[in-house]
Amino acid sequence: MKKFNISLLMFIGLFTSMAFAQSYQFSGKVTDEDNEPIFGATIYIEQLNVGDYTSTEGLFSIDVPLETITYRVSAVGYETLSETINLPLDKTIVLKSVYTELPQLEVSAQRADISTPAAYSSLSKTDIETEGAGRSLPEILSATPSVYGENQGGSGLNARLNIRGWSDDNGSSNISLMVNGVPATDLENGKNYWSNWAGLVDGAGSIQIQRGLSNVNLASPEPGGAINILSEPAKSQAGGTVTFMGGSGQYENVIVNLNSGLINDKFAFSFTGNRLTSDGIANGTWADSWSYNAAATYILNEKNSFGLYAVGAS
Numbered sequence: 486m487k488k489f490n491i492s493l494l495m496f497i498g499l500f501t502s503m504a505f506a507q508s509y510q511f512s513g514k515v516t517d518e519d520n521e522p523i524f525g526a527t528i529y530i531e532q533l534n535v536g537d538y539t540s541t542e543g544l545f546s547i548d549v550p551l552e553t554i555t556y557r558v559s560a561v562g563y564e565t566l567s568e569t570i571n572l573p574l575d576k577t578i579v580l581k582s583v584y585t586e587l588p589q590l591e592v593s594a595q596r597a598d599i600s601t602p603a604a605y606s607s608l609s610k611t612d613i614e615t616e617g618a619g620r621s622l623p624e625i626l627s628a629t630p631s632v633y634g635e636n637q638g639g640s641g642l643n644a645r646l647n648i649r650g651w652s653d654d655n656g657s658s659n660i661s662l663m664v665n666g667v668p669a670t671d672l673e674n675g676k677n678y679w680s681n682w683a684g685l686v687d688g689a690g691s692i693q694i695q696r697g698l699s700n701v702n703l704a705s706p707e708p709g710g711a712i713n714i715l716s717e718p719a720k721s722q723a724g725g726t727v728t729f730m731g732g733s734g735q736y737e738n739v740i741v742n743l744n745s746g747l748i749n750d751k752f753a754f755s756f757t758g759n760r761l762t763s764d765g766i767a768n769g770t771w772a773d774s775w776s777y778n779a780a781a782t783y784i785l786n787e788k789n790s791f792g793l794y795a796v797g798a799s
Contacts, residue, residue, distance in 0.1 A: 509572035512546040515539045515558060516579055523580060526560035606630060608692040610717060617686050619730045619738060621679060625686060626712065629694050643770060644679045649696055651709030653677045659709035664796055665716055680772075683798050684759030687740050688778020690717030716794040719753035719782040720744040735764040753782045775799050 515526040522543025529536040530549055537545045552572050559565040563580035570576070606629035608616070616625045623634025623646035637643040645652065651659035653676070662669045662677050664685070670677055686692075696710040723746025730738040738761045745754040756779050763772040776798035783791045 508548045508550050509552055510546065510548055511554065511556070511570075511572055511574060511576075513544075513574070513576035513578060515543045515545065515560070516577065517563065518579060518581060523560050523563065526558055526563075526580070529557045529559075531555045531557060604631075604696040606632075606694050606696075608694075610690050613686055613689055613692065619732060619736075622682065622686055622714075623679060626692070626694055631696050632694060637770070646677070646679075648694070648709040651707070653709070659707050661707045661711040663711065663713045665794060666713060680774075681798060682776075683761055683772070683774040684740075684757075684776030684778070685714060685796065685798065687742075687759050687776070688716055688757040688780070688796065689714050691715045716778060716780055716796060717755070718792055719755040719780040721747045721753055732763075734766045735762070737762050747784075751784050753784075755780045 511530075515523045515528070517523055522539070522541070524539060524541045524543065526539040526543070526545075527536055528539070528545050528547065530547065532551060532554060533549060535547065535549070537547050539545045549572065553569065554572060555567065555569045557565060557567045558578050558580065560580060562582060564583045566578060566580055608625070608628070612628065613625060616628045621634070621636050621644040623644040624636055625634070626632045626646065627634045631649045633647040635645055637645055646660060647653075648660055653660045660677060662682075664682075669682065692715070693713045694710060695713075698708060723744055725741070725743040727742075728738075728740040730736075730740075738759070740757065740759050742757045743755070745752075747753050757777065759774075759776040761772055761774045761776075763770075765771045777795070779795040781793040785791060
């Protein structure tokens with residue numbers, strides 16, 4: 486009788502161990518809608534907090550102690566799929582592609598702010614209009630500390646600029662000039678030719694001057710400093726202006742500004758053209774130049790817009 490009881494207990498214990506050791510296999514393949522295997526997809530069993538990754542052929546295999554499970558499959562670029570199934574099962578899982586819209590990448594300029602360890606000054610559009618009537622860019626910048634600029638020859642084109650005593654004349658390259666964050670100095674020697682940028686300030690929305698070695702990484706850092714000119718965006722109100730300036734040495738400067746205003750609450754265009762002629766005061770300092778500043782804006786929504794700018798002179 487004891488032998489029978491012992492045998493019965495051993496049988497029950499063995500049966501119980503087999504029951505607890507029972508496992509089910511969940512295997513299969515993960516593909517996209519074109520039946521192409523997806524590599525690196527994650528298969529996660531929610532009840533057990535276990536999972537697996539698909540192979541290069543999209544295959545996976547997981548042994549679980551439950552007959553009914555809820556799994557979740559996810560992969561970059563695809564919709565996440567969740568489903569409850571009974572095991573064992575060999576299943577082909579098809580994931581749908583999903584398109585993720587990336588945030589807008591905006592490169593406007595390399596500019597300093599109040600937290601930047603650099604000495605800088607900024608000129609707004611109002612400051613530029615106040616200081617810039619008939620004056621060259623270096624003369625306008627003279628309104629900021631440690632900067633001295635002067636016109637040379639009286640033509641309105643040739644000029645000289647000093648920042649903290651560092652000069653850009655006599656062929657030196659001590660000052661970096663950028664337009665919308667793009668280097669505008671000579672590519673070979675880093676020199677500035679102010680006569681090449683006549684009328685540039687007419688379409689400028691703001692100007693920043695960083696004195697000394699700056700945090701600019703889009704142009705070669707110069708000991709004098711860096712100047713960054715940002716174009717003015719297209720205006721939302723329609724209209725236009727014509728400005729004429731005259732002076733000694735047959736100096737004549739005509740500036741035409743046209744604004745389309747906001748079209749269909751989406752588009753806006755602005756154009757500024759400049760025509761400058763002068764005989765100069767000293768011999769050989771005559772000027773004859775054309776320049777333009779164009780801006781186009783497309784409003785995507787309340788928080789995002791796309792801007793296109795064109796600047797040129799001859």
